[in-house]
Amino acid sequence: MEHNYTDLMTKDQKLIEAYLAHAFDDSAYYGDLREAIEYSLLSGGKRIRPILTLESCVLCGGSKEDALAFASGVEMVHTYSLIHDDLPAMDNDDLRRGRPTNHVVYGEATAILTGDALLTAAFGQLAKAELPADRIVAAVRCLAQNAGAAGMVGGQVLDMAGEGRALTRQELEQLQLLKTGALISAAAELGCIAAGGTMEQRGKLHEYAMAIGLAFQIRDDMLDVTSTDQELGKPVGSDKNNEKTTFVSLLGLERCAELVEKLTEKAVDSLNGFEDPQFHVWLARLLAKRNK
């Protein structure tokens, strides 16, 4: 059966945008917090993570609607992490997705609080899902594990600690598996959990996600030297300026391209046993070729 996966992805994006646009409706807000939240949350990201949640739910026999609340929680965690990573005390980036970063527009204090509010709301979203309570508990546990000290935050700690000194390839891989891979894995696993999938399915999706996560980051490093500010929506060359070790600085562009290829095939292989993994296969290959 042939599918038009680009259309499917656009449809998923629209579902997610519509959900996120109303996620903060039923709450009180103070100061410019809602504006600051939505400035970053509704700024047209690619929505790869929440799409992965929806489609992994479908892959494991559930519906997209089942996974929407979980998907939005994952995207909120992703958005908070970008806001905090961009702060002057962290990567000190002024541009994100073609627009001034949150702290440039709203100030540092509000940017910190916007991140805190989004992280808190992410778990609130999980708890709002109309799913059996044991699935929600599993999702909270999975997201906390992957987004916290042993996952994404741990990766950012390594990233900050590594600035200005050369990392080994092993150190860089560990850093990126934590910083990027862990949340992408949570995205896929939460879809499986929403569907009531098996631990075996969840394990396969974890393997898949860690492989595409690493490939994603290597591709990011490549684009940081081969792309332009305008194409990328953020300053190219920032890794070099921040004296960061990247896969390109360690391996060169050619070997990076080979590695992305290899990881993508590894991701595809880990889908063995699923009935209809074609979207996931297509997505892995799409991400390997992306230009922004």
Next chain:
Amino acid sequence: MEHNYTDLMTKDQKLIEAYLAHAFDDSAYYGDLREAIEYSLLSGGKRIRPILTLESCVLCGGSKEDALAFASGVEMVHTYSLIHDDLPAMDNDDLRRGRPTNHVVYGEATAILTGDALLTAAFGQLAKAELPADRIVAAVRCLAQNAGAAGMVGGQVLDMAGEGRALTRQELEQLQLLKTGALISAAAELGCIAAGGTMEQRGKLHEYAMAIGLAFQIRDDMLDVTSTDQELGKPVGSDKNNEKTTFVSLLGLERCAELVEKLTEKAVDSLNGFEDPQFHVWLARLLAKRNK
């Protein structure tokens, strides 16, 4: 029946300290993140919030053990909020509980990430509780609501926005009910939820907590002018230096003392109907008289 509530409180503190000391054992850590987490988490706070969780669980017919995981989650949220509030971009405080603040010791980037890790871990703790899944889901929802944009974070937003201009009493009350009251309410409500208490019990505990929370903050404002750095473990006079409106600046010390008294009696009254609310009564009166 006579009780020695001071001993009971000390016993609760020890339970909580012991639990928190091992809360981060079964995880991987990177850089100095674990040290930074435990520097702030195990720095001898009063543990009022988690004690309230344990005792509210007992009040509603549960055991302290049932509530320990929830209690530790509440304390982690409290600790993260202190770390972020102390940051240079926020209140810019160098001293907390008699020691240099987190960012003074570990730097701003690590302090931001330490807060992020603690907030994330808090929800992980909730999900770890050995309780029926529906109680955990209710706890996640309650904590997210009270700690987030519509609660504690919202209060901090108002606090930052209010610096350097005079607030009305109504504005100040709203700010403090959000900034301090909401998390104290979550602490009490989570105890009720752990016990499988009724919505009526939860409502009463909410009333109680909001009243003692506001009294607590008014007492804080009083101590900021009447105490010394050493007694308080943080710099006195910081409100004045930050040009913050306080209950003392609005009402004067005498009317503040009356208001604390009135709120404490309101808190006590809201416990009507509980079989044995004596600890909660004692705690409300203790907090009203505290000197640090």
